[in-house]
Amino acid sequence: MHTLWPQSDELALLTDLYELTMAQAYWAERMHEPAVFSLFFRKLPAHRNVMLACGQEHVARLVTELHFPRAQLDRLDTLGLFKGDFLAWLEGFRFSGDIHVLPEGTPVFPHEPLLEVRAPVIEAQLLETLVMNYINLETLLASKAMRVVLAADGRPVVDFGMRRMHGMDAALRGVRAYQVAGLTATSNVLGALRYGMQASGTMAHSFIQAHHDEEEAFRLYARLYPGTTLLLDTYDTLAAADKVIRLARDEGLDIGAVRLDSGDLGALARQVRSRFDTAGLQRIRIVVSGGLDEHAVQALLAADAPIDGFGVGTEMGSVADAPTLDLAYKLTEYAGEPRLKNSPGKQLVPGAKQVWRFRDGDGRITHDEITRRHEQRDAEPLLVPVVEQGAIVRPEQPVASAHDLAWNTLQAMPAAVRGLRDAEPAYRVDTSAALLKLRDQALAEFD
Amino acid sequence: MHTLWPQSDELALLTDLYELTMAQAYWAERMHEPAVFSLFFRKLPAHRNVMLACGQEHVARLVTELHFPRAQLDRLDTLGLFKGDFLAWLEGFRFSGDIHVLPEGTPVFPHEPLLEVRAPVIEAQLLETLVMNYINLETLLASKAMRVVLAADGRPVVDFGMRRMHGMDAALRGVRAYQVAGLTATSNVLGALRYGMQASGTMAHSFIQAHHDEEEAFRLYARLYPGTTLLLDTYDTLAAADKVIRLARDEGLDIGAVRLDSGDLGALARQVRSRFDTAGLQRIRIVVSGGLDEHAVQALLAADAPIDGFGVGTEMGSVADAPTLDLAYKLTEYAGEPRLKNSPGKQLVPGAKQVWRFRDGDGRITHDEITRRHEQRDAEPLLVPVVEQGAIVRPEQPVASAHDLAWNTLQAMPAAVRGLRDAEPAYRVDTSAALLKLRDQALAEFD
Structure with a gap:
């Protein structure tokens, strides 16, 4: 078997070289004091008013398993950069610090820590690449998918992205992020099985093409898979719709839905819906796919296109915008x-932090405040401990509850936060006086 | 250990559900005739005049190992879609067909097949998601990196993208694609070890911050890693450059290079170069990083910035544009x-194909022609067999030779192909009369 993916015992090598060279330097200098590292983003990506934090509980658990097996140290040794004593130290490495995170699904804004690590500086430094890769990807995917789900306004959205996502790791972890965002199902078989999401699929154009007769291909598929979805646009969408009518109405086949994958999806959906309804086939749903993103979904529904669901792949899976x-x-x-x-x-606000989320008397969320970690507020503290002294202290949040958290929070926030175009400012995030004072002190000391 | 990546025996589940439901339908209908599937792209992504084909030899080898272990069939069975007899058939599945590919590194244009599969239709269909995911990602990454290497005009480009690439699979496979494109080194430790690329790294701002004194941090690092690269922009770049001068000139420390990661990189490089040169430190190189893409690299060099190398991460690794x-x-x-x-x-040109690359009397490449597979031309046929009757028939091309192929071919092509802005048309691709006739016949038959 070609070794394609990282193996479990290679986890610690999934890092940038400088994490290891800096670690050796700290080790050589006996710098073992605790450090606080904070993970945050400085600004929202284009068009966004909010991100859904995702990946941080996932990766925090992984950190507790991080270690350097001897075989991997032997590989590191070939780089000629590391002393035997340091490699021996790495062999004994286990993360011994604390990790605080925003629970997955938390709507998050610039400068709010998604994760904070407090640990001896070597340990905290060694986590950087792993933590960033995980949270970067899952937060991007969950946030993009949330936008598509918002646009679909209650209609199911199915992940079709596996083939054009950036690798299999992205496709798999995407399924989990998509659950947080509220997708209904995925075409990704392993993702569905691993994360307990509904597996979904229709048929490809090739299946129609391989048969001499489109109607015969439909018939065979519907017999084999009662309730299936048939793909209408291989040759002529409306002619295909008429074949579906013959099969469903005249032959009594159980056809659950049809899929349109090209052309003017809104216009075709209206024409197909009209034919189905005239034939008494109100029960057959219409789903669409083909290069869709949140804006296309929103536009179709704004035009009252009779569409019952969306298959979304490339744009969502690559976070194309x-x-x-x-x-x-x-x-x-x-x-x-x-x-x-x-x-x-790239200025920093120093110090360990907490993020507080404030509500008014009606339970509406009004704003956040970033404070020093020890400050207290009459509001909800968002950062919670997930690892303490190297041990997991918080049960793994079920993905369904991450989704509930995301959705309930978004609904309680100002409407501008849920908008698909950026509204400035969509949401107020304050920084505490104590934190600003700390920054000014640190700046003064530096000058 | 959390199971994070696909396991080797899960390879066959890395697929879209419809590949399996269609396979069962073909199986139920006893449709075992050979099919030809062709992998191609319809149009170039924005700004591109060419793509570097990558991933196809990689994935073709993987296909020969594809199988459905019993444990995975048991998981599939839980979906309630598959008959026991079909699952038994899957258990015996091994790919028995042929795969022709463009050798990795081949410059490729719209409608030219990167890969063609000829196999019983079930088998060929089952490969779709795997083949697409692999070639999509690696072709995107190799092509983007090629642009950065072209822009850097002979100066080394180092991959810094691991933390912001879309997952660890992307980061790892990226290292391979980057070698094809001509990158010099990578910060990705596992990627470097696995693919034999030079591992490279400097230091992070955190290392400077953790020390009370920047100069002391520089001193310690340079002593530990002779020839290292020191990061100048944690506080004040020019003040940091003066510290480097003291260490290198007055203390005789071996400092190979400095890195600038923020601010006006061109202006700072000039100022730092000037100070170093005045101090007799012509030998210390200047490398830059921080949000660079091919256009930023090109602009810096067009302005004669004295830059000796580039660290490129986010933009290249996510193929951001x-x-x-x-x-x-x-x-x-x-x-x-x-x-x-x-x-x-989304019209198709039917039939199995060959791509021919024509040169003039001086060896300059003039154009391509896509023909039916059996046609002959007095030119170079690009598609070569890599798998025949399920067995690998072509030795794995070393990545260095894929890079040579890419570079030698690009240099022999019209200059517009190497341009970083799209030039329409940059390159001529003809379609043979026989192929057009076949399409017209097929269209006529359909009407």
């Missing part, structure tokens, strides 16, 4: 002192 | 007859 998140994992405290960075456009 | 490829895997022949599809905007 905004495939990157300006995510950073930054040292904000070392040995009990605030640390900052002063690069142009 | 064009993260999707309009890739399709389509049935073009079944049971010896041409097959077509007539969806609006």
Whole structure:
């Protein structure tokens, strides 16, 4: 078997080289004081008013399993960069620190930590690449899918993205992120089985093409899969709809839905719906696919197209309109002192933090405040411990409850947050006076 | 250990559900005639004049290992869609057909097959999702990286993308695709070890921040890693450059390079270069990073910025400007007859194909022609067999030779092909008269 994916014992090598060279430098200097690293994004990607935090509970659990098997240390040794004593130290490495996270599904805004690590600086540094890769991808996917689900306005959205997502890891982890966002089903077989999502699929054009007769292909498929979805646009969509009518009405076959995958989807859906309704086939649903994103979905429904569901793949799966998140994992405290960075456009607010979410008397969410970690507010603290002293302290949140959290929170927020075009400012995030004072002190010390 | 990535024996489940339901339908109908499926893209992504084909030899080898272990069939069985006899058939499945591919690294244009499968229709259908996922990602990454390498005009480009690529599978396979494109090194430790690329890394801002004194942090790192690269922009880039001068000139430390990661990279590079040169430190190189893409690299060099290398991550790794490829895997022949599809905007040219690349008397490449597979031309045929009757028949091409193929071919093509903005038409691709005639015959038969 070609070794394609990382093997379990290769987990610790899924990192940038400098994490390991810095770790050796800290080790050589005996710098074992606790550090706080904070994971946040500086600005929202294009068109977004909010992101759904995702991946952080997932990766926090993974961190507790991170270790360097001897065989992997031998591979590292071939790089000629590491001393035997340091490799021996790595062999004994287990994460011993604390990780606080936003629960998955939490709507999150710029500068709010999605995750904070407090651990000896070597340990916290070693997590960087793994933590960023996980949370970057899952947050991007969950957030994009949330937009499609919002646009679909209660109609089911099915993940068709596997073939054009960036690798199999993305496709699999996507299924989990999509559940958080509220998708209904996925075409991804392994994803469905692994994460307990409904597996869904229709038929491809090739199936029609391989048969001499489209109607015969429909008949065979509907007999084999009662309630199935038939694909209408291989040759002529309306002619295909008439074949469906013959099969469903005259032959009594159980056809659950039809799929339109090209052309003017709204106009075709109206024509097909009209033919089906005239034939008394109100029960056959119409689903559409083909290059859809949240804006296309919204436009179809705004035009009252009689569409019952959406298959969404490429645009959602590659997060085509905004495939990157300006995510950073930054040292904000070392040995009990605030640390900052002063690069142009990349200034830091130092110190360990908490994020508070405020509601008014009616339970509507009004705003957030980022504070120093020890401050108290009469509001909901969002960052919760998931790992303490290297051990998991919070039961894994079921994905359904992450979805409930996301949806209930979004619904309680100002409507602008749920908009598909960016509204500035859609949501208010304050920074506490104590945090600003800490930053000013740190800046003054630096000057 | 959390099971995060697909396991080797889960390979066959990395597929869309409809591949399996269609397979069962073909099986139920005893449709075992040979089919030809062709993988191609209909149009170039934005700004591109060419793509580098990548992933096809990789995935063709994987296909020969594809099978359905009993444990996975038991999981499939839980979906309630598959008959026991069909699952038993799947248990005996091994790919028995032929696969022709463009060698990896081949510059490729719209409608040219990157891969063709000839196999019993069930088998060919079952490969769709796997083949598409692999070739889509690797072709996108290799093509994007090629653009960055072209822009860097001989200066080394290092992959810094792991943290923001879409998952670990993308980051790993990216290293391979980047080698085809001509990158010099990667920060990805596992990728470097697995694919034999140079591992590279510098230091993060956190390392500077964790020390009270930037100069002391530089000193410690340079002592530990002679020839290392020091990061200058944590606080004040020019002040940091002066510290580097003291360490290199006055203390004699071996500092190989400095990295600038924010601010006006061109202006800072000039100022830092000037200070280093004045101090007699011509030997210290300047590398830059921070949100770079091919256009930023080109602009820096066009302005004569004294930059010796580029670290490129997010934009390249997520293919941010064009993260999707309009890739399709389509049935073009079944049971010896041409097959077509007539969806609006998605018409097919039927039949098995060959792609020929023509050169003039000086060895310059002039154009391509897509023909029926059995046609002959006095030119180079690009599609080569890699799997025949289920067995690999072509030794795995070393990645270095894929890179040579890419680069030598690009250099022999019209200059417009290598341009970073789309030039219409940059390159001529003809379709043979016999192929057009076959399409017209198939269309006539359909009408």
